Amino acid sequence: MSNVLIFSALACALQGEGAPSEFVFLPEGEHKLTPQSHPKGITVKMPADKGAQVAAAFNEALAKRENVTAWCDFEHSRKYPVSCYPTSFRYVPGQGVVATVEWSKSGREAVEGRDARFFSPEFYIGDDGVPTGLPDRGPVGALCTEPAFREIPAITAADADADKPTESQQTMSSLIILAALGIDHSRSDADQAGLTKLQEIQAAAARVPGLEGEVTKLKGEVKDGKQKAGLALFKRAVTAGLEKADDAERKARYLSAAEADDSFALELLTEKVAAAEAGKGDDDDDITKPIVTARDSGGAKNNEQRISAAQTKARNELGPGANFSEVWARAAEIDPPAFV
Template sequence: MKYAILARDTSPAPILAHFDTPQALGDITEIPAEIMIFPAGTHTINASQDGEPVTKTVAIGPDTAAVVNAALQAHLRTERKPYFDFDHNDTVASAWPKSCRWEAGTGDKKPGVYAAVDWSASGSAAVIGKDYRSFSPAFHVDDSTPARVIGAPLNMGGLVNAPAFHAQAPLWAKDRQPESDTTMTEEEKKKAADEAAAKAAEEAKEKESEAILAKEQNAELQKRLQTLEAKETARVKADAAAKVDAAVARGALPAKDEAIKAKWVALIEADPANAALLDGLPGNDMTRLVTDAGGHITAKAGPVEVLKGYHAAKAALDRSAIYAKDIAPLFKPGFSLGPILAAHDLGTLAPELVTQRSLSFLKLSYPFLGAITTNFSSENAAFEQTIKTRLRGPLVANSYTTANGYGNNNANTQDVDITIDQHIGVPLTFNVNELASTARDLFGEQSESAHYAIGTAVINHLFSLITAANFAKSTASKLSLFTRRAVSGMAKEMNKDKVHPAGRFLLLNPDFFEQLGGDATLVQLAAYQKPEYITEYRLPPVAGFTPYEAVSLPVAASLAGFAGTSESLALATRVPSDYTKALPGASNGVVSTVINPDTNIAVQLVQYVNHDLATATARIALMFGGAVGNPATGRRLTQTAEA
């Protein structure tokens, strides 16, 4: 049977026993931080259990301190905090125990179990005010003789004078009994010390056994973990190899290029998400034979071979041809060029291909450039240099005679001088923080912005030439009346002026372009025959004109549009000189010429880094000039006020 005992030792130490020199309560000026809760030795205490008197002999030694402290620490780890009360009344706390220890008896301190406490306000006042001077502990004992302390309840004791204990199923120490002899003999001290040493040795042995067991268990866990990691690594390797084999099978990777295959395996092992990039690579037609209409069997190069060929080509025209034939068709929704360049050490091509793409966008965003006379060249030119550009003129049909045959038909041409007086550049610069903060292709993402900047500069320069001084003939119209009929009227006027009908175009500001698009005839055409005129926001030919929206058309002199032919305006472009050749060996960048096959525009691409600022820059540069061609072929459209 186990007992819960609230006991007051028959010869308790004073509550102030921690002083070096015993003092009477009248001399107390400072509350003690530590009190004795069990005196050392074997004690016979008179107690009661459920109101029945019992006498119990209890042995107190170092093991008691260990047991009581263990019980205290266990209570402290729960939500309820252990405490001392007053007279075992289990209500107001007198103190909060923090730890227990064994005192062997040094100096004036008697041997026993001591508790470090935090006093409550009422407990501190009771001791300082000399209301209490003794302590009675509560504890559990076993059935041995003498009994051993084996634990303690949450209420671990209380301050008492003449204790009256509550009937709390545990046993409560009765009123103060006649003192028993608690002085330990030398034999008892030796026995207590031996028992404490034996218990300490046993605990040390248990801890050693626990440590050995924990080490063995940890080793087993480590072994299992290593086995699982090895299996996972093997699975990842197998998956990566399978992905690469599948890519080889469909022709996305060359079968004999072990270095490329190993590189992809490593990329997928490092990050399985890279497998999706490999899956997205298109198959290489090199893996199958293609028979043309003439019965010839040929092999078609895949993306890798094409890019390597582009990289190897030195001449700008050769690169332009390769781009038009093999690279431009690759740019479809979902296609990503970056992984191919990275996997095949072709990353240096990225800025040049971005430039090619941006120049191709010019054709889509500014189709008007194809309607005028252009002189695009990859030759270098000096700033303010004059370029002669020949305008196309109409031909005439000659009657056949037996004497003269068909006769001669000299081409009706006109030379126009164009001054290269515009020099623009679009630099794309990113610092090291921007480049390191994302895996995105920052340079590639700027291709549309780059082409828009170039196109806007060129178009605005051409539009600045559309003035009354350069083109005297004009047609006036209210916005509300600008319909297909009004465009037909402009065509009639140009026919009267004998302007050649081939290649006529009509530039319109956004308001007039929208007004013409709302013409009932055009809407009906778009609804029933040509829906792309609505979905692609373009207009069909009207009265022989191809309408273009001119967003940046000048508003001066009420200008709303311009009708013309290829002879009306002329544009010439050239490439700036390679300034890096001025000081051979001093350049820290790369300068190249890029010719776009869609537009035939050639630009200078400069790539360099600034080590001081830790930035990387790709710059597109272009020189150009514009001129009025044949003024008689152009007609301004001006807006008049609404009535």
């Protein structure tokens, strides 16, 4: 039965809401058909291990047509108008050989208007029942309303309830779902395992809104806590006479340092406030100035610029993660006389 041309061999149910850019041209599996060309019936085989090979043969047949591209008609009339132009084929595990098409105006309108709900391909098959290629001339399939087949997996027959999936369609859908879930369909408990997995996913998805609400709430609590800490430190500074209660700009410094988790700025502010509370503060409220005032052997104020310069250099060496004590100790190493 080598190279037998099958007419109306298979049919894909096409959805009525928008013409699909691709559809299953040849479904996977073994199919008993009764096409016009073989009224006594014929078996077409589309095994998974031959899927890529068949798709390649179909693509090769398209290429041989060169500028006279392959086309499909209506109802296998083999004449105008054209319904669509197949542009390529690919094998999809669990589904079969899928065709990508460019619709003609009449073909698109027929599908979208539900005037044609099925696609029926034409192809050659070998002695083993496996498709070997496409016709060299004429159409390679057709949009139709009454396909010749009556029993075929994963496709709805014209005289069946088109809106109700067949058992075979449900089987293929189950295989696709199990594959997506990473479950081996050959397992004896595959269906139950798939159902359990889906239920777990649904349960997890149902928790997402609540978890998002908790995260938002926690973020708000953290922000409030930081603001309260910054405000408390500013109030201490006001009580110690270091800051003025109505100085909004200075108050904003404390709040922004706390909200940004700026550890270095917080260290400086905290030390400055602590020094003021202990009566060791000076009249200068610039937090970049050294908190401790170095004095020379005579008790007079030393040049604070040297300490500030040493601190700056130490800060650059140690990086932003260093705390105040580390910066102070390193500054003292850099310019020991300034800290005597």
